[in-house]
Amino acid sequence: MPAELRGLTVHIDTGRWSGTVLDSIDLVVPDGKVTALLGESGCGKSMAAAALTGSLPASARSTGQVRIDGEPVRGRRQWQRLRGGTVGLLPQEGVTAFRAEETVGAQLRALEERYRCWSVDDACAAARYPAESVDLYPDQHSGGQIQRAALAAALLPRPRVLVADEPTASLDTETAYGVWAALRRYAGAGAAVLVITHDVPMLTAAKIADQVALMRAGKIVATGGLAALAALDDPYVRGFFQPSGH
């Protein structure tokens, strides 16, 4: 089930600050593939993830379209039907995927019960979430543990579109590779997967992304295969693939 942003512009007005954070973005996340979204800090990657999953902040106003399976999504009600089951989000701060007052295990079991798609054990194994942590409360986890718990939570309904915002940010290389491989397998089973990451060395070493979109200042500035992007003679693009400037 492909997910798309078409001419999407997002303007934020918090009362204290206002500005355009996404500027006429076109982005296609196709079925069966891993798309990686890269870009400098603050360029709008999480905002693009929020737009694709119907979770923009209340201070946001958008124009343009979000399409899921080719159909424009209109309004809050339609997003309520799509979120979780059809369109899943692993948020950048995994802890926000959970309620503070219940253990992670109880919340994962509730998702298993609600969607009846996948077992907690299988989702935790796929997300590399350690089973011995399930009886802990969300705030008793390390940053890397809660991110993997949130990935298990996002995977449990087996959404056909999965957006993962920095799933490997706090992980050691081996665990990060396991998570990337799990995302690859999940896309291989047919899902449209978008992964936001700063982990370009892993991306290039493991060759897990089928396509890459590169953002700068609220715009998509380049899209294509990893090798094609890495070969571009543009200083901003080169900065991602050759951080030393060589």
Ligand SMILES: Nc1ncnc2c1ncn2[C@@H]1O[C@H](COP(=O)(O)OP(=O)(O)OP(=O)(O)O)[C@@H](O)[C@H]1O
């Ligand atoms: N909830 C919010 N309310 C208002 N503005 C926000 C909110 N979240 C993000 N922004 C603003 O939107 C812009 C894009 O932020 P975003 O989080 O999408 O960046 P990012 O590319 O994901 O950065 P990073 O790599 O550091 O996570 C920034 O200027 C940020 O200040």
